[in-house]
Amino acid sequence: MLRYLRVLCLRDWLLDHTVAWRQYARVRRSLPLTVTFTPLQIGLPCASFATRGDRVWSSTIRKRTFSTENESSPSTTDVAPGPAVGDRAQRSTTPSLYPGGGDKLSGSVSNSAGVVKATEETLRQMNLFTAINSALSCALESNPKVLVFGEDVAFGGVFRCTSQLQKRFGRQRVFNTPLTEQGIVGFAAGLAAMGYRPVAEIQFADYIYPAFDQIVNEIAKYRYRSGGQFNCGGVVIRAPYGAVGHGGHYHSQSPEAYFLHTAGIKVVIPRDPFTAKGLLLQSIAEDDPVIFFEPKALYRAAQAEVPLSKYVLPLGRAEIVRPGTDITLVAYGAQVRVLLEAAQVVAREDKIEAEVIDIQTILPWDEATVCESVARTGRCIVSHEAPLTGGVGAEVAARIQEECFLDLESPVMRVCGYDMPFPLVHEKNYLPSAEKVVQCIRDCLNY
Amino acid sequence: MYHSKSYLKNVRVLLTRAVQDSVRIAYRAAFRAQVEKHHGRRIGNAYQQGCSGSYAAVGQQARCCSSGTERPVSWFSPGGEVHFPGAVAAPYTHKLVVEEAAKLLPIPAFRLLNNNGELVDGVDSKSVEEKVSGAVLRKIYDCMVALNVMDSILFSAQRQGRISFYLTSFCEEAAVVASAAALDNHDEVFAQYREQGVLLWRGYTYDDFCQQCCSTRKEPARGHQMPVHYGRKDMHFHTISSTLATQIPHAVGAAYALKLDGKGIAACYFGEGAASEGDFHAAMNFASTLDCPVLFICRNNGYAISTPATEQFRGDGIARRACGYGMDAIRCDGNDALAVYVATNYARDRIVATSRPMLLELLTYRGGHHSTSDDSSQYRSLEEIDYFMRYADPIARLGRFLNVSPAEEQAMRKRERTLVLDALSSAEQEEKEPPLDMFLDVYSSMPPHLIRQRESLRLSLERIEQAKANRASTSPK
Numbered sequence A: 001m002l003r004y005l006r007v008l009c010l011r012d013w014l015l016d017h018t019v020a021w022r023q024y025a026r027v028r029r030s031l032p033l034t035v036t037f038t039p040l041q042i043g044l045p046c047a048s049f050a051t052r053g054d055r056v057w058s059s060t061i062r063k064r065t066f067s068t069e070n071e072s073s074p075s076t077t078d079v080a081p082g083p084a085v086g087d088r089a090q091r092s093t094t095p096s097l098y099p100g101g102g103d104k105l106s107g108s109v110s111n112s113a114g115v116v117k118a119t120e121e122t123l124r125q126m127n128l129f130t131a132i133n134s135a136l137s138c139a140l141e142s143n144p145k146v147l148v149f150g151e152d153v154a155f156g157g158v159f160r161c162t163s164q165l166q167k168r169f170g171r172q173r174v175f176n177t178p179l180t181e182q183g184i185v186g187f188a189a190g191l192a193a194m195g196y197r198p199v200a201e202i203q204f205a206d207y208i209y210p211a212f213d214q215i216v217n218e219i220a221k222y223r224y225r226s227g228g229q230f231n232c233g234g235v236v237i238r239a240p241y242g243a244v245g246h247g248g249h250y251h252s253q254s255p256e257a258y259f260l261h262t263a264g265i266k267v268v269i270p271r272d273p274f275t276a277k278g279l280l281l282q283s284i285a286e287d288d289p290v291i292f293f294e295p296k297a298l299y300r301a302a303q304a305e306v307p308l309s310k311y312v313l314p315l316g317r318a319e320i321v322r323p324g325t326d327i328t329l330v331a332y333g334a335q336v337r338v339l340l341e342a343a344q345v346v347a348r349e350d351k352i353e354a355e356v357i358d359i360q361t362i363l364p365w366d367e368a369t370v371c372e373s374v375a376r377t378g379r380c381i382v383s384h385e386a387p388l389t390g391g392v393g394a395e396v397a398a399r400i401q402e403e404c405f406l407d408l409e410s411p412v413m414r415v416c417g418y419d420m421p422f423p424l425v426h427e428k429n430y431l432p433s434a435e436k437v438v439q440c441i442r443d444c445l446n447y
Numbered sequence B: 001m002y003h004s005k006s007y008l009k010n011v012r013v014l015l016t017r018a019v020q021d022s023v024r025i026a027y028r029a030a031f032r033a034q035v036e037k038h039h040g041r042r043i044g045n046a047y048q049q050g051c052s053g054s055y056a057a058v059g060q061q062a063r064c065c066s067s068g069t070e071r072p073v074s075w076f077s078p079g080g081e082v083h084f085p086g087a088v089a090a091p092y093t094h095k096l097v098v099e100e101a102a103k104l105l106p107i108p109a110f111r112l113l114n115n116n117g118e119l120v121d122g123v124d125s126k127s128v129e130e131k132v133s134g135a136v137l138r139k140i141y142d143c144m145v146a147l148n149v150m151d152s153i154l155f156s157a158q159r160q161g162r163i164s165f166y167l168t169s170f171c172e173e174a175a176v177v178a179s180a181a182a183l184d185n186h187d188e189v190f191a192q193y194r195e196q197g198v199l200l201w202r203g204y205t206y207d208d209f210c211q212q213c214c215s216t217r218k219e220p221a222r223g224h225q226m227p228v229h230y231g232r233k234d235m236h237f238h239t240i241s242s243t244l245a246t247q248i249p250h251a252v253g254a255a256y257a258l259k260l261d262g263k264g265i266a267a268c269y270f271g272e273g274a275a276s277e278g279d280f281h282a283a284m285n286f287a288s289t290l291d292c293p294v295l296f297i298c299r300n301n302g303y304a305i306s307t308p309a310t311e312q313f314r315g316d317g318i319a320r321r322a323c324g325y326g327m328d329a330i331r332c333d334g335n336d337a338l339a340v341y342v343a344t345n346y347a348r349d350r351i352v353a354t355s356r357p358m359l360l361e362l363l364t365y366r367g368g369h370h371s372t373s374d375d376s377s378q379y380r381s382l383e384e385i386d387y388f389m390r391y392a393d394p395i396a397r398l399g400r401f402l403n404v405s406p407a408e409e410q411a412m413r414k415r416e417r418t419l420v421l422d423a424l425s426s427a428e429q430e431e432k433e434p435p436l437d438m439f440l441d442v443y444s445s446m447p448p449h450l451i452r453q454r455e456s457l458r459l460s461l462e463r464i465e466q467a468k469a470n471r472a473s474t475s476p477k
Helices: A002-016 A018-030 A074-079 A081-086 A088-093 A128-142 A165-169 A181-193 A209-219 A256-260 A273-285 A335-349 A367-377 A392-403 A434-445 B005-039 B043-050 B055-065 B125-131 B134-159 B173-182 B196-202 B206-213 B247-261 B278-289 B319-324 B337-354 B382-391 B394-401 B406-429 B435-439 B448-474
Strands: A123-127 A146-150 A174-176 A197-201 A236-241 A266-268 A290-295 A303-307 A319-322 A327-331 A354-358 A361-363 A380-387 A413-417 B188-190 B266-271 B294-300 B328-333 B358-363
Touching (some): A123 A128, A128 A146, A128 A197, A128 A290, A128 A303, A146 A181, A165 A174, A181 A197, A181 A209, A181 B247, A181 B278, A209 A256, A209 B278, A236 A273, A256 A266, A256 A290, A256 A361, A256 A380, A256 A392, A266 A273, A319 A335, A319 A367, A327 A335, A327 A367, A327 A434, A335 A354, A335 A380, A335 A434, A354 A367, A367 A392, A380 A392, A380 A434, A392 A413, A413 A434, B125 B337, B134 B173, B134 B206, B134 B337, B134 B406, B173 B266, B173 B337, B173 B358, B196 B206, B206 B406, B247 B278, B247 B294, B278 B294, B294 B337, B319 B328, B328 B337, B435 B448
Parallel strands (some): A146 A197, A236 A290, A327 A354, A380 A413, B188 B266, B266 B294, B294 B358, B328 B358
Antiparallel strands (some): A123 A303, A266 A361, A319 A354
């Protein structure tokens, strides 16, 4: 009871002293951040947020330096024309943690900087499905071990992602399979065990469950159980996921949390055509099996300038798509767009600057970037289409609570789908819409 | 009246239909012409051949039409019959045909030696010698005996608590060893778990077996998996997992890779119980539709733990199913090492020649318990086991054929026994993997969260050590 009263008093005091509080917060954030040791962290290079420059693993605001200085970042312009464009100046002033654009962790390619020299000829306006198609075609071109197969991929796929590929690369490398998901993934495992890089398509993420055994028990454990003798590192499973307006129970699901619980695989979800191509190419190059969920609502809706040639974006790295100071919003896939919309609304109406982070890789997810951001803003909302209970948000919130306990000004909140099958007629009310996120941001700030 | 609205509307509808029809007809003609040009002959002729009513003609037509992955042309039959794409080769009949499963004759089992180890009637030793040399047969025999000895010792070792788990191959030695002998040693093998004979044939030593069963740091997976889950990259033997039938589609994928690389075949072992899993169906269908050079080897030993085959399926075993997938199959007496060798060899050659999958069903009997966690007397009689061990023992059968004397066999068994026991006791002395290494191989490189968790284990172990040391120093002497 006493505790409750204390909380109430503190809250009232805060409400009365909002302006003073904001000033205090700003000062506090400009100081070096307090080092919050938990038993798990001691002795780790990544433990301390105070030694920011020395961190071995981390991600930071990665500027889209692939495009010329005068252009705004293609993907952010695409996702949220309003706020992101306005942020450009701010973004470009943000210093990179790694001077010279190099990335200490990712072996193959660092960030997108320097990989692609943008010119008029190398960039094309693409939507998400053409970007995926372009990525697959780059992969098939550059590596003879890459194979593309699944249900109906030969004629171009039901979402046109594989169109023209069979014509260009032949029936041996791009082909239809019988209609059985467990067969598709098991077949891919066998190919990968022989050194191939199969890119298998599951027609909808909703139908990935028949292959659950093959993914969780086989692909994910193939390397571990053989002591590294064999592996399924070459496997990439592509599947369209997420709400699409009228998908009902079985054309709308977001099953990423089921796989978040599976050690041995990586789960990647891009938010736009640019990240889709870069992340898919890296997923194919990756030596670990990857499940690659594509937000099907954006297949045609999202537009961006995408390099025609091959480029990769590192996995396991979050990206701050909109810098802010007052609250951190975390999402992935199609939901990033919703958060950007919400951030725009609160910036306009409440003068709240929300930082939007796209975590991109669900497993292993970039705890450093998210926790660093929350340590700066003191507040966090995680949002996803998938149901609340046991969702990715639960994992993210729990980690933030462990890492940023002393920095949190309000509880980590989650704006998610409800704990029910995805309903057809109620889709609008079911989804964690921008309005719901805006309400939650206000609740957080008024806490 | 003629100019009424409804009249005009009717005219419009009729005109539209006429236009649509003409477009459709023109389109069809153009499409047909295209197909005819592609096949270099008139469809009408092909169709008339196909319509002759005989199965053979229709079958031939279907094959020639569906050669490669072209669409069958037989549905473009200008004058008459339609043939549906789902079964273009099916002729029509006015009789109501019920394809009665019970009326199909059971597929016979191929056998060369009878229970007494003599060649069966109609087989002479000369024709056998052409197919397999005496030296190879003797090597198979030795390997079968070695497998039997090792199984007996490791089974008792589990009973004594020296290893945590074991599975024997009793009475199935011929099925695994002779089939492995007929494969090329570079063929990729995907096994279920009762196929240690394949590894033994390929040169896996008693040391390797015992190190794995004792989960030491010297075995390839460093003790991460249960005993009997062997795997060896240089022997092309993919690591076993406990999940049943999951390896069958893997074998198909590997076979597809081998086809693209132009080398060898994949072989996949599984039991008749595993063949009830969905992965079996998926794999059969994939192998057939994608022309994968894979040999499916089913050990039909009558039981899946306690479930007899009669409760597993109602069809004629597993071999008959292959035909449903458009795949050829051989059924073979799995306790006749000679027959298994000859059949496997034949199947392998045929797969290499045609790049088509095949299924080999080996009829055998599970002589031992399902595993060391199972007491099979709970669900089958001792008489039954005794009957099979007495009359269908694969080692005795081949031994008689090769004229191995009981004294020679005993000497061999004694020698192998000592070797296995030595290997076992040295494996027991071997150290286990250090705990912090358990974080390796989850991913190709360790992601940050695993580094953190490994660090947490290190700290936790340190604190336990510290606490122990403290207790030791403060405890009264």
